[in-house]
Amino acid sequence: MDPDKKTIFSGIQPSGSITLGNYLGALKNFGKLQDKYNCYYCVVDMHTLTVRQDPQALRERSYQLLALYLACGLDPDKNVLFMQSHVSGHAELSWILGCYTYIGELSRMTQFKDKSQRHADNVNGGLFTYPVLMAADILLYKTHLVPIGVDQKQHLELARNIAERFNNIYGETFVVPEPFIPQNSAKIMSLQEPEKKMSKSDTNTNNFILLTDPEDVIIKKFKKAVTDSGCEIVYDEENKPGISNLINIYASINDISRDDVMKEFEGSRYGDFKIAVGTSVASALAPIQKKYFEYIEDKGYLNSIFNKNAEIARENANKTLKEVYEKVGFIVNR
Ligand code: AQP
Numbered sequence: 334m335d336p337d338k339k340t341i342f343s344g345i346q347p348s349g350s351i352t353l354g355n356y357l358g359a360l361k362n363f364g365k366l367q368d369k370y371n372c373y374y375c376v377v378d379m380h381t382l383t384v385r386q387d388p389q390a391l392r393e394r395s396y397q398l399l400a401l402y403l404a405c406g407l408d409p410d411k412n413v414l415f416m417q418s419h420v421s422g423h424a425e426l427s428w429i430l431g432c433y434t435y436i437g438e439l440s441r442m443t444q445f446k447d448k449s450q451r452h453a454d455n456v457n458g459g460l461f462t463y464p465v466l467m468a469a470d471i472l473l474y475k476t477h478l479v480p481i482g483v484d485q486k487q488h489l490e491l492a493r494n495i496a497e498r499f500n501n502i503y504g505e506t507f508v509v510p511e512p513f514i515p516q517n518s519a520k521i522m523s524l525q526e527p528e529k530k531m532s533k534s535d536t537n538t539n540n541f542i543l544l545t546d547p548e549d550v551i552i553k554k555f556k557k558a559v560t561d562s563g564c565e566i567v568y569d570e571e572n573k574p575g576i577s578n579l580i581n582i583y584a585s586i587n588d589i590s591r592d593d594v595m596k597e598f599e600g601s602r603y604g605d606f607k608i609a610v611g612t613s614v615a616s617a618l619a620p621i622q623k624k625y626f627e628y629i630e631d632k633g634y635l636n637s638i639f640n641k642n643a644e645i646a647r648e649n650a651n652k653t654l655k656e657v658y659e660k661v662g663f664i665v666n667r
Pocket of ligand 1: 346348354356480481483519521522530532534571
């Protein structure tokens with residue numbers, strides 16, 4: 334870790350196969366930051382237990398996520414690519430931070446309200462305290478910047494409040510982290526129901542594009558994407574959520590602005606635009622997929638990355654935990 338560089342932490346849950354929403358909202362930015370910052374990119378497997386998981390599938394998806402991190406260009410020598418459950422400090426700090434978080438704050442979290450409706454038969458304690466574990470993930474590494482999609486902004490604000498509260502009581506301990514949210518892809522919406530977020534745990538597979546979907550499937554899903562009345566390709570989130578979502582996808586996959594997209598497709602028909610979006614996405618994902626299918630075959634290599642990075646993460650996590658334990662009054666024995 335370079336002491337002159339600021340620190341980045343972000344994570345993705347292996348709760349399903351990774352979608353275009355996860356990629357454009359978070360993962361695509363990860364690689365851009367790896368030279369300028371000390372970066373921790375985590376497979377946040379502990380978070381997934383807030384919803385029932387099949388153990389074997391969870392293990393497999395954790396390897397798949399690491400393979401995708403690598404395929405998306407994250408250099409394992411420049412980034413700490415690791416599994417959350419390999420570093421016990423996440424759970425330990427989470428317990429402490431939970432004692433500095435109010436029930437009222439957690440009750441206001443929209444993701445809790447949303448997921449407890451969707452999983453009404455399993456509204457467990459972990460679902461409620463999820464944002465505390467996320468705060469621990471971030472604060473453990475004295476993180477300055479957190480690349481996330483806008484759906485995680487409320488959780489990050491809570492992490493900031495917890496850090497400030499702890500610092501006010503015990504003196505400067507945690508860095509108060511800032512969000513890093515992309516402009517055009519802060520929230521990629523579902524293709525069939527553009528008023529809701531594209532999510533990997535959605536049961537309708539036409540709602541999302543997976544990073545591993547083959548080209549023909551990608552094009553077919555975009556062709557089927559719901560558009561709006563009218564025929565102009567203009568950005569209007571409120572009245573044209575379907576087309577606006579496609580404009581955001583095309584803009585961010587090509588690193589151009591929404592205005593550039595509207596100029597390029599002025600006078601084009603919805604059908605042609607949908608095919609252009611599908612083709613752009615498929616060609617951006619093709620090289621990632623090629624590398625992904627190579628990495629996923631080599632579990633030995635993936636395990637070696639997990640093992641090496643767990644040690645680095647543990648060492649740095651322990652420094653923070655030791656400081657926290659001392660401040661709260663524990664007799665430190667770490
Ligand atoms: N649709 C999205 N648009 C932009 N960013 C998104 N992210 C997720 N969906 C979108 C960002 O991806 C990162 C990893 O997310 P996560 O795996 O921690 O959990 P999530 O936000 O709950 O993502 P999903 O896909 O909706 O997972 P499930 O279905 O399991 O709940 C985060 O930075 C997130 O903002």
